[in-house]
Amino acid sequence: MSRPYRPAPWLSNPHLHTVWGRLFRRPPRLPWRQERWDTPDDDFVDLLRLDASDPTAPTFLLLHGLEGSHRSHYIGATLENAWSRGWQANLLFFRSCSGETNRQARSYHSGDTADVDHVIRRLIAERPGASLVLAGVSLGGNVLLKWLGEQGEAAQGIVAAATATSVPFDLARSCDHIDRTATFYSRRFLRTLRRKALDKVARHPGIADPGAISRATTLWAFDDAFTSVVHGFADAADYYARSSSMAYLASVRVPTLLLSARDDPFHPPEVLADVAKIAAGNPWLRTEFVPVGGHVGFVEGAVPWATSSYSDRRAVEFAAEFLPMSRTDGRS
Secondary structure: OOOOOOEOOOOOOHHHHHHHHHHHOOOOOOOOEEEEEEEOOOEEEEEEEEOOOOOOOOEEEEEOOOOOOOOOHHHHHHHHHHHOOOOEEEEEOOOOOOOOOOOOOOOOOOOOOHHHHHHHHHHHHHOOOOOEEEEEEOHHHHHHHHHHHHHHHHHHHOOOEEEEEOOOOOHHHHHHHHHHHOHHHHHHHHHHHHHHHHHHHHHOOOOOOHHHHHHOOOHHHHHHHHHHHHOOOOOHHHHHHHHOHHHHHHHOOOOEEEEEEOOOOOOOOHHHHHHHHHHHOOOOEEEEEEOOOOOOOOEEOOOOOOOEEHHHHHHHHHHHOOOOHHHOOOOO
8 A cells, every 4th residue: 555645844845845856865776777779760769677587577667757867866766666566667768868869850859659659569569468557757747648648548458557747737838837937947958958959950950940949048949949840840839739748638548647746846836727627527547736746856754864755656556556466566
């Protein structure tokens, strides 16, 4: 049974919840290996993999957030929670996030489900006797929910359960909110986003205007200058409208937990109210909207030197509810 969330009493500020893990948590040492998979468009994606001794133990796939990597504070702990149960655990690096630029002009974005679909189907073929559990964080959660909505009932034969944490359900409102009220985060993202985009333009001249990319001082402006242009959208507004997972929630047909904090600085509070209305009409969705926790924070612990994150374990605990009892821990 899942332990209830007990937020650290000494962390009352949502920004402290958001940055605490990145600044102070030490990632676990895990025997993972990195593996490269070719994609249908003559490119590649990389995965981090933790093997399971039981070929029928559940397969766990984690999708990271914007500019995430294996160094992101939630990655190691989440994978460890799955692997410690005997599950086979995987992290999919979105294109350009594994430390090596991908070959094609395209990169990754909040609504791109093609690579996720390719990886999911290969995982199923690789371990046909195993249940599949999915988890997505922030941007990765948006991609996950969009894929689940696109699949609809077809996902019932593929996915046992899924968890989406700190999702920007409405990309336009979330992006505008970050750009106006949380510029610390947008500036941090833009440092690597602009660098990667300019490298892409250098490798593939003409795909976007390098001057417009360099001048982008907000996430919205960057998506106008690069993301939307390279990936076939009319502009940033079109990209947000067609990629936001909120439009796909009603079509989800597998047990899915939506875990968010109401004080998340990455979106206005009314977004969660709108999501809750949609979820109330879809029995496959379970909302867990807690008062405090920041963005991918959810810090627990009575003292600052011994902390953990509720979200790291919750994704695994929720999924275990929907797995056969004999297989939730990888043992028969």
